[in-house]
Amino acid sequence: MSEEKHEPVPYQTFILIWVALIILTGITVGVAQFDLGAVNVWVALSVASLKSALVLFVFMHLRQESLLFKIGLLAMLVILVIFIGLTFTDVLYREVLL
Amino acid sequence: MSFEHRDDTGDRFGMWLFLYTEVILFSGLFILYAIALTTYPQEYITASNKLNIWFGAANTVVLLTSSLTIALAITAIQRNQIRLCISLCVATIGLAFVFLINKYFEWSHEISLGIYPASETLRDMGPGVTSFFNLYYFTAGLHGLHVLIGATLITVVAVMVAKGKVTSDRYVLLENSALYWHLVDLVWIFLFPLYYLII
Amino acid sequence: MTKTPLTNTGFYSESPRSGVLGWLLSTDHKRIGMMYLGCITTMFIVAAALGLAMRLQLFTPGQHIMTAQTYNATFTVHGIIMIFLFIIPSIPAAFGNLLLPIQIGARDVFFPKINLLSWYLYIIGAILAVLAIFTGTGAPDTGWTFYVPFSTQTSTNVSLAALAAFMLGFSSILTGINFVTTIHRLRAEGMGWGRLPLFVWTLYATAWIQVLATPMLGITLVLVMLERFFGAGLFDVASGGDPILFQHLFWIYSHPAVYIMILPAMGVISEIIPTFSRKPLFGYWAMAISSLAIAFAGSLVWAHHMYASGMSDFAILVFSLLTFIVAIPSAIKIFNWISTLYKGSIELAPPMLYALAFILQFAIGGLGGLALGAAAADIHLHDTTFVVGHFHYTMFGGTGFAFFAALHYWLPKFTGRMYNHKIAFIAWGLLFVGFNTTYMAMQAVGIQGMPRRYYDYLPEFQTLNMVSTIGSWVLAAGLIVMFVNLLNGMRNGRPIRMNPWGGATLEWQVPSPPPMLNFGKEDPVVTRGPYDYKGVKADEF
Ligand code: HEM
Numbered sequence: 078m079s080e081e082k083h084e085p086v087p088y089q090t091f092i093l094i095w096v097a098l099i100i101l102t103g104i105t106v107g108v109a110q111f112d113l114g115a116v117n118v119w120v121a122l123s124v125a126s127l128k129s130a131l132v133l134f135v136f137m138h139l140r141q142e143s144l145l146f147k148i149g150l151l152a153m154l155v156i157l158v159i160f161i162g163l164t165f166t167d168v169l170y171r172e173v174l175l
Numbered sequence: 176m177s178f179e180h181r182d183d184t185g186d187r188f189g190m191w192l193f194l195y196t197e198v199i200l201f202s203g204l205f206i207l208y209a210i211a212l213t214t215y216p217q218e219y220i221t222a223s224n225k226l227n228i229w230f231g232a233a234n235t236v237v238l239l240t241s242s243l244t245i246a247l248a249i250t251a252i253q254r255n256q257i258r259l260c261i262s263l264c265v266a267t268i269g270l271a272f273v274f275l276i277n278k279y280f281e282w283s284h285e286i287s288l289g290i291y292p293a294s295e296t297l298r299d300m301g302p303g304v305t306s307f308f309n310l311y312y313f314t315a316g317l318h319g320l321h322v323l324i325g326a327t328l329i330t331v332v333a334v335m336v337a338k339g340k341v342t343s344d345r346y347v348l349l350e351n352s353a354l355y356w357h358l359v360d361l362v363w364i365f366l367f368p369l370y371y372l373i374i
Numbered sequence: 375m376t377k378t379p380l381t382n383t384g385f386y387s388e389s390p391r392s393g394v395l396g397w398l399l400s401t402d403h404k405r406i407g408m409m410y411l412g413c414i415t416t417m418f419i420v421a422a423a424l425g426l427a428m429r430l431q432l433f434t435p436g437q438h439i440m441t442a443q444t445y446n447a448t449f450t451v452h453g454i455i456m457i458f459l460f461i462i463p464s465i466p467a468a469f470g471n472l473l474l475p476i477q478i479g480a481r482d483v484f485f486p487k488i489n490l491l492s493w494y495l496y497i498i499g500a501i502l503a504v505l506a507i508f509t510g511t512g513a514p515d516t517g518w519t520f521y522v523p524f525s526t527q528t529s530t531n532v533s534l535a536a537l538a539a540f541m542l543g544f545s546s547i548l549t550g551i552n553f554v555t556t557i558h559r560l561r562a563e564g565m566g567w568g569r570l571p572l573f574v575w576t577l578y579a580t581a582w583i584q585v586l587a588t589p590m591l592g593i594t595l596v597l598v599m600l601e602r603f604f605g606a607g608l609f610d611v612a613s614g615g616d617p618i619l620f621q622h623l624f625w626i627y628s629h630p631a632v633y634i635m636i637l638p639a640m641g642v643i644s645e646i647i648p649t650f651s652r653k654p655l656f657g658y659w660a661m662a663i664s665s666l667a668i669a670f671a672g673s674l675v676w677a678h679h680m681y682a683s684g685m686s687d688f689a690i691l692v693f694s695l696l697t698f699i700v701a702i703p704s705a706i707k708i709f710n711w712i713s714t715l716y717k718g719s720i721e722l723a724p725p726m727l728y729a730l731a732f733i734l735q736f737a738i739g740g741l742g743g744l745a746l747g748a749a750a751a752d753i754h755l756h757d758t759t760f761v762v763g764h765f766h767y768t769m770f771g772g773t774g775f776a777f778f779a780a781l782h783y784w785l786p787k788f789t790g791r792m793y794n795h796k797i798a799f800i801a802w803g804l805l806f807v808g809f810n811t812t813y814m815a816m817q818a819v820g821i822q823g824m825p826r827r828y829y830d831y832l833p834e835f836q837t838l839n840m841v842s843t844i845g846s847w848v849l850a851a852g853l854i855v856m857f858v859n860l861l862n863g864m865r866n867g868r869p870i871r872m873n874p875w876g877g878a879t880l881e882w883q884v885p886s887p888p889p890m891l892n893f894g895k896e897d898p899v900v901t902r903g904p905y906d907y908k909g910v911k912a913d914e915f
């Protein structure tokens with residue numbers, strides 16, 4: 078099997094990403110100081126997803142990996158959404174909420 | 176006679192598959208969380224306010240930084256800067272312990288307030304708050320266990336780097352331990368806002 | 375070829391270590407596969423004995439050989455062993471290990487050491503399960519499903535049993551990771567995706583389910599244990615939990631798990647039918663894709679086990695609809711096997727007979743599944759022995775028979791010896807008659823309203839229960855004849871050469887038993903499809 082070696086990612090890239098992550102953390106903490114109702118949770122989750130994407134693609138080198146790795150990740154996420162989503166078809170529509 | 180082959184990409188792919196299983200493992204707890212949050216929105220806000228945001232935020236910074244150091248360690252070994260690589264691993268392990276110590280103080284504080292699974296105080300606060308703290312303890316507990324495992328893995332690899340068993344030519348073990356460590360970080364990236372920042 | 379002892383041939387002879395350690399520390403996929411096969415078969419025999427004991431108790435109404443509590447423990451242990459220690463690892467871990475690398479032209483799986491680790495986790499799980507029966511406060515009595523709140527309150531050994539299942543789940547995950555990686559990275563030159571034997575395709579689909587669904591079982595069982603030890607309360611209404619969510623989490627794993635059980639069995643059948651019809655498999659790509667489709671659709675339907683649980687009507691509607699969709703890819707498979715048989719030159723060798731029984735019995739079980747998938751019918755049939763009959767038709771009549779088919783098809787390859795065919799026919803006849811009598815009667819009495827998991831019943835159910843129990847004796851006789859014949863064949867059977875059946879996949883192009891690294895010095899290069907029988911002839915034996 079041939080050996081595909083990755084080019085080393087420059088130190089600066091990682092440090093820049095780290096700065097971005099810290100800023101994003103600041104943003105979520107900041108937004109959480111204001112009561113925006115249900116919007117809060119969605120902002121928190123969106124920022125968290127963005128942070129995860131940075132970690133996945135840069136820190137975890139997913140950018141440099143082959144398509145297979147990305148398809149695998151996508152498959153896992155689809156399954157995850159199904160598990161969560163279909164459970165809600167029950168919980169949201171109960172006659173008596175607990 | 177045994178089967179010898181070398182395929183770093185395959186090794187990493189196996190590790191990614193393992194990480195998927197970890198995500199699904201945690202997702203069980205996150206599903207329970209999501210449902211409880213829709214059932215008890217008000218109580219969850221009350222409960223979340225009892226957690227100290229600054230403990231959580233500090234730990235977020237610690238974990239993000241440790242993710243950085245271990246990512247840098249890979250570039251270091253690729254460039255054959257062995258000393259630097261080892262220092263970065265040690266820094267990561269150090270940050271892992273900072274995280275755990277922080278957690279220890281946070282939990283001691285809460286336990287001293289009588290908040291822990293199956294406690295009297297919690298029962299008096301009603302089902303919504305109880306469910307929040309139960310989930311909080313078990314999710315953070317499981318996460319803490321992963322921090323411990325990750326730190327152990329990185330320690331082992333750091334020793335192997337020092338002994339020259341993991342080199343700039345062959346470092347997939349370091350890569351896989353780093354992947355595991357990033358997963359620990361990823362879980363926390365979701366855990367932090369969901370438990371500390373609900374208002 | 376005269377009688378050389380088995381230990382002098384193939385992978386039995388070449389090993390870096392000799393004796394028992396040569397097995398216990400071996401990372402060779404064939405040795406690990408044989409160890410799995412031995413353990414799994416033992417587990418099957420133990421659990422089958424428990425099943426027979428239950429049938430004996432149910433012969434007539436009233437208490438005979440066991441009390442209510444013993445009966446509860448018996449069906450629980452029977453279920454746990456059959457599910458976690460027999461059927462889930464049966465075909466993937468045993469035959470998958472033996473065959474997957476050879477069929478794709480590899481010398482071993484991708485992670486040989488992890489493969490051994492997963493065998494040890496299996497053994498630890500088995501030991502814990504046995505300990506759960508004989509130590510502490512009594513054998514678990516929750517049923518294999520561990521439903522809360524009972525499982526968090528009963529005083530029996532539930533925690534240990536849950537820990538056992540957790541270990542077995544971990545073992546299954548590691549096997550899954552190994553197989554996915556192996557299939558992606560170790561295919562021989564020329565072994566494109568279009569040349570994979572169907573057995574490999576089904577193992578591939580199965581492995582993805584093992585990876586993506588099993589962790590959910592892990593966390594669910596951990597939560598049950600936490601609940602028992604710390605009063606975690608996550609499924610307890612008083613603490614803001616919800617017991618129905620346990621059922622969701624449990625079935626999110628356990629429904630996909632039924633595809634872990636059946637998909638590899640379908641793979642086995644897809645190998646056997648073409649070989650004994652001397653025709654390429656009909657609709658290769660439809661078969662391959664439908665395996666993946668089953669794996670995917672299998673993750674959409676879990677709550678059809680929960681129509682009677684009190685979940686919302688809307689969810690019942692959604693899951694009922696989705697359940698019917700899964701039937702489509704399964705039906706594709708049945709049609710394609712039958713089309714393969716059509717105008718083939720069929721040879722009724724023992725593996726083929728088991729394969730044909732599989733098709734019939736799996737179809738009956740699958741159609742019963744449709745009846746249960748319709749919510750209106752299920753409300754009536756839920757928790758009756760109709761359900762017990764249904765899942766035995768799919769798991770035992772389906773996967774169990776496919777496992778027997780695989781034993782008859784591939785065991786000679788790995789022992790180098792052939793069993794007695796006449797006795798194999800007799801065993802098959804007994805099994806077929808016994809199986810169908812036992813479970814058809816159970817289905818019938820279930821429709822009349824007999825509940826499952828009860829040690830006693832009303833007098834009007836007696837006739838059918840007697841029929842079922844007598845059927846179980848015929849079944850038992852069949853099992854005994856079959857296992858004795860196979861064991862005898864392993865030791866004293868006539869030696870075979872490479873290709874006793876005339877198969878076209880790679881395992882028939884290596885010696886029986888295969889050598890340590892499967893192929894000679896040169897790595898194999900594949901130049902033809904898995905069902906290309908042109909010029910392939912069966913050896914005389
Ligand atoms: C000799 C063969 C077998 C016999 C006689 C047998 C008999 C039975 C009986 C009488 C029950 C309990 C019915 C009740 O009261 O609810 C049962 C339950 C069950 N059987 Fe079997 N069985 C056999 C083989 C198998 C096989 C091969 C499998 C799966 C691979 C299997 C899986 C199960 C499961 C999962 C349950 C449900 C346990 C529970 O309720 O928790 N059995 N079997």
Ligand SMILES: [Cu+2]
Pocket residue numbers: 628629632675676678679
């Ligand atoms: Cu199901």
